[in-house]
Amino acid sequence: MSLPVAWHHPLWDLASSSLGWTIPGTVSLNPYDTMSTLARLLGYGGIFWLAFQYGQRSHRARRAIVVLTYAGVIYALYGIVLYFLDLEIILFFRKSAYFDDLTSVFVNRNSYATFAGLGLVCATGLIAVAVTTVASAQTSVISGVLRLVEAIGARGWPLILGWLALLLALILSHSRAGLVSAMIGIVTFLFAAGMTRAVDRRLALAMGAGCGCSWRCSSS
Template sequence: MRGFPFWILVFVLVFSPLPFASVGAIWPQLYGVLLGFGLVAHVAQRWRANRGIPPLPKLPLAAGLLVFVVVLWGYAQSVPGLLPSLHHPFWSQAAALLELPDMQGYLSLDPQQSFQVATRYLVYLSFALLVLWYARCQRNAELLLKIFVAAQGAYAVYGLAIYFSSLETILWFDKTAYRGVLTSTFVNRNSYATYAGLGVLTALALTLRFLRRTLSRDTSHRTKLRELIEVLTTTGWLLPVILVACFVAILLTESRMGLIACMIASAVLVGGWVSRLPAGQARTFGSLLLVVLLSFLAFNLLLSGGMTADRLARFFEQGDGRFDVYPLVWQAISERPWTGYGLGAFESAFRAFRDASVGAFFTRAHSDYLELIMDVGWPAALAMFSAFILLLAAAWRASRMRGELELALLSVAATVQIGVHSVVDFSMQMPAVVLAYLAVALAGLGYPKGASASRSAPAMSLASNGGLLKQLADSPGRTMQLQRS
C-alpha cells in the first residue's frame, strides 16, 4: 500500500538536490510541511484500511530515539534563561556592555540557528520514519532505490553536460565557487561527491543482486553468461551506465576524500557480497565478474582521475588549511566539553578562537565529528555517534541473516562512506545528502528478515533487476521527474 505519502517521500528524495542541495532554510521547512502531511496521511490511510501502525525495527528505533535526544538538547540550547549557570560568559558581557541587566542568556551562542538546525533534524527523523514504514514491503524499498538511482543518473548527466560545455553555472545561476570542476546542482564539490558516491553504491548493490540471482540458478556457465549478455544488451544496460556516470562525476569533482570514501565503501560492499556467495563455482564466477567490473572502473580512474591525483599530490606537498583549524576546535571543545556552544553555532563560536594560523574564513570545521562535539558537547555528540553505530550494527546483522543481502550490505557501505568522508568534510550538513543517506541506509532495514523469501524465484529476480528502470520508463509521471531533474 503506497498512496500519496509514498510519493511525497519520493518527491523529497528526488528533488532535494535541485535547489543547491537544499542548503537554504526555506527548503527543509517546506520538506517538513510535506513530510508532516505524509505522516498524517499514512496513519489515516492505515486507519481507514483497519490496519495498525507497523512496529519499527529495534536498532533503528533506538538510533532514532538517540537522535531525538540531540534534537531536544538543540531546542534546550535555544530557550532563553534555561540553566543560567551554564550560559556562556558572552551573554553576561553583552548585557553589561549594552546596559541591559534584564537581558536573558542562552546555552547557545546563536539560539536562532540552534532552533533551525534542531527543527531540520526533526524533518530528517520524519523522513526516516516514512522510509522505515514503507520499506517493510520489499517492493517499496526496491522501487525507492530504483527511483533514487534514476535521479542520481539525471544529476550526474546534468553535471557532466555542464562540465564539458565549459559553462560555469548551477542551473541558471553563475558559480560563486569551485569553478572548473563538476558540482552538478551542488555548490560544494565534496558534498556532491558524497551524494554521487551513494549513487555508485546503490547502482553497484543492484548490480550485485542481479549477479547473485543469476549465479544461483541451476544452469550451466554458458547459460548464465548468455543470460547476462542478453540482459546487458537489452533492458539492463542503463544500470551500469549510471554507475559509471556517477563514478566519472566523482572523479571530475576532484574531491580527494570523496573518491577515497567511495572506494572504501565499494570495497566493503563487494567484499561482503563475495564472502556470502556459496563456495565453489558460484563464488569463482562471481569473483571473475567483479574483477571485470572493477577493472572497468579502474580504467575510468586512469582516464579521468588525473586532476584528483594532482590534488592528492599537492596535499602531501603543501598540506591543507583545515588541519590548522582542528587544534583550535579541540581547544574550544576543551573549554565547554559538556554543553557545547549551540547546535549549528560553530561559525559564531569559532570567531573567538581563530588566530593568525588560519588564513581562510571557515564557516564550518570541515569535520562533522569535531563540529558536532563543539556544538552540542560530548554527551549529545556521543548519542549521535551511537545512533550511526546502531544503524551500522543493524545493517550488518541483516546482511548476515537474510538471503537477500545486497540491500543490507548497501546500508553498511553507505554508513561507512558517510563515516569516512565526515572525518574531514561537512557533507552531512547538506539536507540533500542526509536525505539520500537515510533512504539508502534504511531501505534495506525496514522489512522483516523473512520478507524476501517470496522474491527468490529466478524468473522474478531476473525481471526485477534485469530491467533496471523499465518500471520508470513505463510511467509518464516518473519519466517527467527524470526530465525535470
C-alpha cells in the same frame, strides 16, 4: 523554568559587562540557529522514519532504490555535459564557487559528491543483485558468462552506463571525501550482501577489488 546561570554561554556575560546592562543569557549563543538546527535534525529523522516504513516491503524498497539510481544518473549526465562544455552555471544561474569542479545542480561539490555517491551505491546494489540472479540460474561458468552478456545486451546496458556516469561525475567533482565515502558505502554493502548471500561472495569480492582500483586510479 529558567536554566542555571552556569549553563549560559560565557559570551553573554561578556556582552553584558561591555554594554553596561544585563542581557538575558541562554545556553546557545544563537538561539534562532539552535532551533533551526533542531528542526533540520528532526526533519532528517522524519525522512529516515518514512523511508524505513516505506521500505518494509521488498518491492517498495527496490522501487525506491531504482528511483534514486536513475535520479542520480540524470543529475550526473547534466553535470557531465556542463563540465565538458565548460559552462559554469547551475540551472539558470552562474556559479559562485567551485568553477573547475562538477557540481551538477548543487552549489557545493561535496554536497553533490554525497548525492552522486548515494546513487552509485544504489546502482552497485542493483547490478550486483541482477548479476547474482543470472549467475545462480546457470550450471556452468561458460553458460553463466554467456547468459550475463546476453542480459547486459538486452536490458542491463542502461544500468551499466548509468553506473559509469555516476562514477565519472563523482571523480570530476574532485571531492576526495565524497569519493572515499562512496567507496566505503559500496564496500560495506558488498560485505553485508556477501555475508547474507544476497550477492554471490565471489562477485562481492571482485566488485570490492574494482572499487579499490577505481579509488586508486582517481587519487593518483
